[in-house]
Amino acid sequence: MKIVVCVKQVPEVTNVQVDPKTGTLIREGVKSILNPFCEYALDHAVRIKNSVPDVSIIVVTMGPTQARDVLIRCLELGADEGILITDRKFAGADTWATSWTLAEAIRKVIPDYDLVLAGKQAVDGDTAQVGPEIAEILGLAQITYGVDVTLSNNRRQVRVTVEVEKGYEVLETSLPALVTCSKGEVVRRAPSFKDVLNARKKPIRVVSADDLAIPEEQLGLQGSYTQVVKVFPPPAKKSNLLLQNLESVEAAREILAFLKEKRFVE
Amino acid sequence: MYEIHSKTAPEADFAQVKRVEGFATIQADYPAYLSDESKLSAKPFEYLFFPKSESELAAVVKRLNQQKVPFTIAGARTGLVGGCVPQEGALISLEYLDKVMDVYRDVPSGEWRIKAQTSVSLKNLDGMLRAKQMPFLEQSPDELVRRHYAEFREDPEQYFYPPDPTEMSASLGGSVVTNASGARTFRYGPTRAWVRGMRVFLANGEYLDIPRGKYLSSPEGQFIVCDSKGDAAVIDIPTYPQPRTKCTAGLFSAPRMDLIDLFIGSEGVLGIVTSVDIALLRREPKVSIIQFVDSDEQAVQLADALRAEDRIQLDFLEFYSGNALNLLRRLQSEEPSTVGMPPIPESAEAAVFFEMSFDPHQENQDFSILEMVIRSCGANLERSWAGYESRELDRFKVFRHMLPETINSIIAERKKQYPGIHKLGTDMAVPDGHMSEMWDLYRSSCEGLQLEWCAFGHIGNNHVHVNILPKSLEELEKGMRLYEIFAQRAVSLGGSVSAEHGIGKIKAKFLKYMFTAEQIDQMRRIKKALDPQGLINPNDIFSVEVAA
Numbered sequence: 001m002k003i004v005v006c007v008k009q010v011p012e013v014t015n016v017q018v019d020p021k022t023g024t025l026i027r028e029g030v031k032s033i034l035n036p037f038c039e040y041a042l043d044h045a046v047r048i049k050n051s052v053p054d055v056s057i058i059v060v061t062m063g064p065t066q067a068r069d070v071l072i073r074c075l076e077l078g079a080d081e082g083i084l085i086t087d088r089k090f091a092g093a094d095t096w097a098t099s100w101t102l103a104e105a106i107r108k109v110i111p112d113y114d115l116v117l118a119g120k121q122a123v124d125g126d127t128a129q130v131g132p133e134i135a136e137i138l139g140l141a142q143i144t145y146g147v148d149v150t151l152s153n154n155r156r157q158v159r160v161t162v163e164v165e166k167g168y169e170v171l172e173t174s175l176p177a178l179v180t181c182s183k184g185e186v187v188r189r190a191p192s193f194k195d196v197l198n199a200r201k202k203p204i205r206v207v208s209a210d211d212l213a214i215p216e217e218q219l220g221l222q223g224s225y226t227q228v229v230k231v232f233p234p235p236a237k238k239s240n241l242l243l244q245n246l247e248s249v250e251a252a253r254e255i256l257a258f259l260k261e262k263r264f265v266e
Numbered sequence: 267m268y269e270i271h272s273k274t275a276p277e278a279d280f281a282q283v284k285r286v287e288g289f290a291t292i293q294a295d296y297p298a299y300l301s302d303e304s305k306l307s308a309k310p311f312e313y314l315f316f317p318k319s320e321s322e323l324a325a326v327v328k329r330l331n332q333q334k335v336p337f338t339i340a341g342a343r344t345g346l347v348g349g350c351v352p353q354e355g356a357l358i359s360l361e362y363l364d365k366v367m368d369v370y371r372d373v374p375s376g377e378w379r380i381k382a383q384t385s386v387s388l389k390n391l392d393g394m395l396r397a398k399q400m401p402f403l404e405q406s407p408d409e410l411v412r413r414h415y416a417e418f419r420e421d422p423e424q425y426f427y428p429p430d431p432t433e434m435s436a437s438l439g440g441s442v443v444t445n446a447s448g449a450r451t452f453r454y455g456p457t458r459a460w461v462r463g464m465r466v467f468l469a470n471g472e473y474l475d476i477p478r479g480k481y482l483s484s485p486e487g488q489f490i491v492c493d494s495k496g497d498a499a500v501i502d503i504p505t506y507p508q509p510r511t512k513c514t515a516g517l518f519s520a521p522r523m524d525l526i527d528l529f530i531g532s533e534g535v536l537g538i539v540t541s542v543d544i545a546l547l548r549r550e551p552k553v554s555i556i557q558f559v560d561s562d563e564q565a566v567q568l569a570d571a572l573r574a575e576d577r578i579q580l581d582f583l584e585f586y587s588g589n590a591l592n593l594l595r596r597l598q599s600e601e602p603s604t605v606g607m608p609p610i611p612e613s614a615e616a617a618v619f620f621e622m623s624f625d626p627h628q629e630n631q632d633f634s635i636l637e638m639v640i641r642s643c644g645a646n647l648e649r650s651w652a653g654y655e656s657r658e659l660d661r662f663k664v665f666r667h668m669l670p671e672t673i674n675s676i677i678a679e680r681k682k683q684y685p686g687i688h689k690l691g692t693d694m695a696v697p698d699g700h701m702s703e704m705w706d707l708y709r710s711s712c713e714g715l716q717l718e719w720c721a722f723g724h725i726g727n728n729h730v731h732v733n734i735l736p737k738s739l740e741e742l743e744k745g746m747r748l749y750e751i752f753a754q755r756a757v758s759l760g761g762s763v764s765a766e767h768g769i770g771k772i773k774a775k776f777l778k779y780m781f782t783a784e785q786i787d788q789m790r791r792i793k794k795a796l797d798p799q800g801l802i803n804p805n806d807i808f809s810v811e812v813a814a
Contacts, residue, residue: 012657033655071657139760147534187602187609190651190658193555197633245284245316248295 039117347770384439
């Protein structure tokens with residue numbers, strides 16, 4: 001049984017600064033990591049692998065050559081093989097072009113896949129589109145916002161506990177299928193140092209645009225329906241009011257004034 | 267040069283210094299200033315001062331000196347021996363002296379240095395160094411400071427401050443006056459090794475600027491400190507030897523010693539450090555590894571083997587006893603995400619935690635010697651956790667800190683029922699080759715008295731913190747008696763009664779195990795020479811009644 005996990009490399013910090021002049025992200029000094037939601041997806045794949053025999057996990061990413069790092073991270077955490085889809089022709093891809101490329105790679109390189117897992121979204125773009133788009137392109141049933149993923153019906157189906165607004169739902173669908181994953185109860189794994197060393201001996205296949213034979217007009221910027229015009233940080237949330245080093249009477253007066261201003265008291 | 271002249275700071279208006287008067291008001295509105303991490307309670311004191319500059323500090327110190335009011339100095343109040351918990355007089359909090367003043371390359375040594383005020387927290391310093399962002403320097407009115415900062419930012423390398431006391435909310439100055447150490451002391455030595463200069467205010471309100479290497483004791487073993495009026499104090503340096511271990515018990519001593527070393531680790535009893543110059547080191551990629559083993563004894567054996575292997579260079583080498591892991595397991599069972607790590611393997615009966623160089627991008631790195639050492643002790647690298655990304659290194663560090671934090675909260679909870687209970691953590695270090703013997707004593711004593719206990723800490727320096735968690739005052743008494751037995755054994759093996767926590771108020775009585783009455787008098791005479799009225803940090807290290 002083959003489980004494909006789609007993963008993405010993202011900046012390590014969530015409060016990435018934006019250059020006010022160019023409107024682009026300041027990446028200087030910012031390290032890249034495996035997108036946390038992709039790590040949760042991988043975690044579910046590893047749990048399945050540890051609970052049933054003959055499961056192999058193949059992680060796929062599209063990105064520059066440095067994206068190899070996240071594949072190695074996945075190999076440390078329990079994946080068996082990595083596929084790095086990299087080519088200058090992929091540059092500038094929006095979610096659609098990215099999804100198309102990932103879907104083609106899965107179809108052509110791992111045609112016998114059974115289950116595709118992905119993070120619900122990447123913490124840099126936050127679009128939550130790539131997983132569902134891959135499912136559409138591959139013609140798969142999709143379940144989103146999964147927090148628990150198990151195989152059922154003699155490994156012919158996948159059962160997913162899904163976050164909904166007021167609780168959880170349990171959904172089931174036949175394989176092959178695609179599931180996107182939320183955090184749920186996952187506590188991030190810690191590989192052993194042996195795993196860290198062995199990961200560097202596991203195979204990583206490099207796939208180019210030519211290997212996938214996708215027409216150039218469907219790749220990268222050309223194949224993108226959307227373009228990021230401007231990136232800007234959201235307006236800062238108002239922080240809590242903290243009164244320090246005040247006499248008690250003075251502090252009480254401040255608090256009362258605050259409550260009145262908010263109309264909590266008359 | 268062994269003669270140094272103190273200078274007067276421009277004095278602010280004493281009346282303008284922020285203060286709180288009256289113990290009742292302090293108790294009601296400023297309870298945080300009544301204790302520190304030791305949980306020792308303050309005795310009534312009348313004044314709480316918050317000087318915002320050296321000038322204000324000078325004004326406060328001069329006034330208190332004139333009025334013969336003893337005063338205690340507080341930084342971040344993270345000490346474990348009650349050093350900054352006042353017992354009388356006044357408390358001076360240095361928390362507003364919290365600016366980084368300069369980052370500069372020292373040309374002769376080639377090293378980058380930071381000049382900072384005393385209350386910059388180690389955590390903030392680390393954050394600023396990681397991001398290479400020091401906004402205060404960017405906006406400095408001093409052009410030279412701005413230029414230094416720009417040069418620092420242009421340097422493509424990353425730098426860090428090697429001393430790494432687990433408590434990163436500690437203040438820089440506090441870590442200097444306590445000669446703080448921690449995990450990385452194993453490789454980089456204690457704070458003393460990284461201090462390049464300091465400014466220290468004396469009890470008379472004047473200050474000394476002491477760069478390392480400039481003021482060395484005379485061949486007769488003396489320093490002369492002259493004040494602005496021309497009066498001179500003669501300091502005879504201590505003649506006792508230092509133990510062959512980490513040590514923060516008593517004043518430092520060395521032949522032809524540097525004056526700066528007298529103040530480092532003095533627990534603030536000789537003066538008030540307001541700024542320090544510290545050295546930085548180039549940051550290298552590392553991997554943290556927690557190696558699980560089958561027993562405490564196997565962990566001790568593995569630590570010995572790792573230390574003995576010259577071909578392995580570790581940054582730190584730490585220990586968790588089996589009952590320490592159980593304490594963390596209990597936390598994990600209540601809330602899995604609290605500890606921030608996956609479940610501790612059921613089979614793990616103890617662990618050794620270490621860090622070493624590891625470049626994730628370099629192929630074919632050879633760790634066969636490490637594997638061999640681990641296997642030779644009956645352990646296996648497959649039963650480990652490893653992390654090398656910066657967020658992972660941070661996560662492992664939080665895990666390391668989780669244990670003392672957990673113990674502190676257990677003690678705080680028990681203190682509600684028995685207010686007399688306090689933290690009882692040992693701080694002894696012994697020379698290489700004696701850790702097994704010390705460990706046997708720890709285990710047999712604690713188990714013999716059926717006390718709740720656990721152990722963790724710096725096994726690389728043969729410096730394990732045994733923490734006794736008393737459930738009653740009777741158990742506290744038993745624990746205190748054990749502590750004395752442990753202290754005596756550590757000293758008999760050539761070790762120290764206090765390897766990193768210091769003596770403060772809580773451990774003052776243990777000084778006599780390490781030093782003779784005459785040696786303690788040597789320390790008292792230094793105190794008297796610099797602080798004739800015994801005003802600064804009364805009751806820390808030794809009694810306020812200084813020798814005649």
